[in-house]
Amino acid sequence: MTSHEIGFFLFVTSMVAAGCATDARPDDPAYSQSGDGKADSTWSHLTFQSVEGTSIRVDYQIASSTQGSGALYVQTATPLWINVQRDDLDSANGVHVWIGDQSYASKLGYDESAQYFDLHDGPDHNIDLYRSEDPTRFTGQLADGLEASNYTEGDDEAWYDAYQFAIVIDDQWQTDPISGTHNFLAKSLFSYNNQ
Helix, strand or coil: CCHHHHHHHHHHHHHHHHHHHHCCCCCCCCCCCCCCCCCCCCCEEEEEECCCCCEEEEEEEEEEEEECCCCEEEEEEEEEEEEEECHHHHHCCCEEEEEEEEEEECCCCCCHHHCCCCCCCCCCEEEEEEECCCCCEEEEEECCCEEEEEEECCCCCCEEEEEEEEEEECCEECCCCCCCCCCEEECCCCCCCCC
């Protein structure tokens, strides 16, 4: 190879490497393996552990907005990132998350008997996660976030949302040790603030 050919080869190689660097997908900004695992106090976290040994973590911030003529006050968990991690996930091909949503009145509380069982009514949201910078962790952002609560001005109660997360790794459903089902329950996005 001539010095001109070597120079051209190095130029092309550096351009390809630069292109690969810009194609990288974003990682969860709240994810941290050190200390208490929090980016800062503005992030909230849901954490679950499956029977299969998988760590599941949902990181989010609560944003408030008004809709319509300002009579509807809504709190949304956004941005919202989902992380799935296990030591042997470096050989996994894919992770899919199904999310079921159930609204309930603040006065009545969450109705345990009304839970989804295996998301038989279908998921309200779903997302394919991608491999993060850590080969043992998959991550992804739910673009629209999840509604945490809503309140209509003049009403005497608010509505909250409970969520169930079902995680599938290479067609293997993860099992919640509490319920024995494939659904990991968060009764409220507020009760998990900064955990």
